[in-house]
Amino acid sequence: MASATWLHTFSLSYALRPPSILPAIFHRSSPSGRLFSYLSGSSLPPLGPVHAQAKRGSAMKDEDVASRDNLRFEAPLKIVEYPDPVLRAKNKRIDSFDDNLKKLADEMFDVMYKTDGIGLSAPQVGINVRLMVFNPVGERGEGEEIVLVNPRVNKYSKKVVLFNEGCLSFPGIYADVERPESVKIDAQDIKGARFSVNLSGLPARVFQHEYDHLQGVLFFDRMTDEVLESIRAELQALEKKYEGRTGLASPERIETYKRKKVAAGFGKS
Numbered sequence: 001m002a003s004a005t006w007l008h009t010f011s012l013s014y015a016l017r018p019p020s021i022l023p024a025i026f027h028r029s030s031p032s033g034r035l036f037s038y039l040s041g042s043s044l045p046p047l048g049p050v051h052a053q054a055k056r057g058s059a060m061k062d063e064d065v066a067s068r069d070n071l072r073f074e075a076p077l078k079i080v081e082y083p084d085p086v087l088r089a090k091n092k093r094i095d096s097f098d099d100n101l102k103k104l105a106d107e108m109f110d111v112m113y114k115t116d117g118i119g120l121s122a123p124q125v126g127i128n129v130r131l132m133v134f135n136p137v138g139e140r141g142e143g144e145e146i147v148l149v150n151p152r153v154n155k156y157s158k159k160v161v162l163f164n165e166g167c168l169s170f171p172g173i174y175a176d177v178e179r180p181e182s183v184k185i186d187a188q189d190i191k192g193a194r195f196s197v198n199l200s201g202l203p204a205r206v207f208q209h210e211y212d213h214l215q216g217v218l219f220f221d222r223m224t225d226e227v228l229e230s231i232r233a234e235l236q237a238l239e240k241k242y243e244g245r246t247g248l249a250s251p252e253r254i255e256t257y258k259r260k261k262v263a264a265g266f267g268k269s
């Protein structure tokens with residue numbers, strides 16, 4: 001995995017590179033070929049209701065930092081499916097940049113590739129910490145493996161684009177989601193080094209999808225009512241599957257789904 005070295009170089013030099021360089025990385029084949037159709041130039045009106053922005057400048061509390069226990073995992077990791085409450089739980093900041101963290105990121109790449117993913121967040125493998133991995137090419141040994149720890153969004157573009165998104169926690173479900181075309185982010189790499197980077201196109205899409213997971217936001221939270229209706233039966237089937245497997249009532253139901261009032265759209269977070 002080349003992520004740490006790559007990220008460090010990337011963070012220092014990206015601002016000096018022409019903006020086309022990152023998209024060029026992703027003009028390679030993807031497992032489905034679907035990703036070639038990534039739209040980058042929509043002038044569609046804003047569609048989705050949105051919410052859950054991180055609070056900026058709030059004092060950091062001890063309980064917001066992940067403990068050793070919070071970072072404990074067993075390999076191989078398994079993908080957690082909707083409506084498991086772990087997907088809505090608070091994700092803690094990471095302040096131990098040790099071998100365990102590196103192993104966790106490696107295991108996340110393993111399960112991401114095995115399940116045909118292009119990105120994965122820690123809560124999706126049952127670990128409620130602020131860690132994501134992605135490789136928009138989705139093939140081991142191709143593209144770039146990116147690990148982001150404690151990412152924050154500094155700026156969203158005004159321009160938004162639509163994309164038919166899928167989520168590993170909602171197997172087989174795809175639907176249109178509108179998101180800003182580009183984002184400026186601050187994050188730490190696997191060794192804890194801080195950096196800033198601008199992402200656009202597919203990398204920006206995958207980043208935002210995973211960043212939402214770190215905020216407890218799921219892709220259907222950002223769908224229009226019409227789009228949501230088109231996948232309602234599939235969401236209900238997942239809720240039924242969860243109830244059958246756990247013997248518990250589904251912690252959320254699309255039938256009684258209410259968008260959160262804190263909806264704030266994309267903005268500074």
Ligand SMILES: CSCC[C@H](NC=O)C(=O)N[C@@H](C)C(=O)N[C@@H](CO)C(=O)O
Nearest residue numbers: 031032116117118119166167168206209
């Ligand atoms: C477009 S952002 C999707 C990120 C997502 N990560 C975690 O849930 C993800 O990897 N979803 C997969 C279903 C996905 O998009 N896979 C690709 C490659 O197979 C696809 O085109 O379906």
Ligand SMILES: [Fe+2]
Nearest residue numbers: 167168169209
């Ligand atoms: Fe997802």
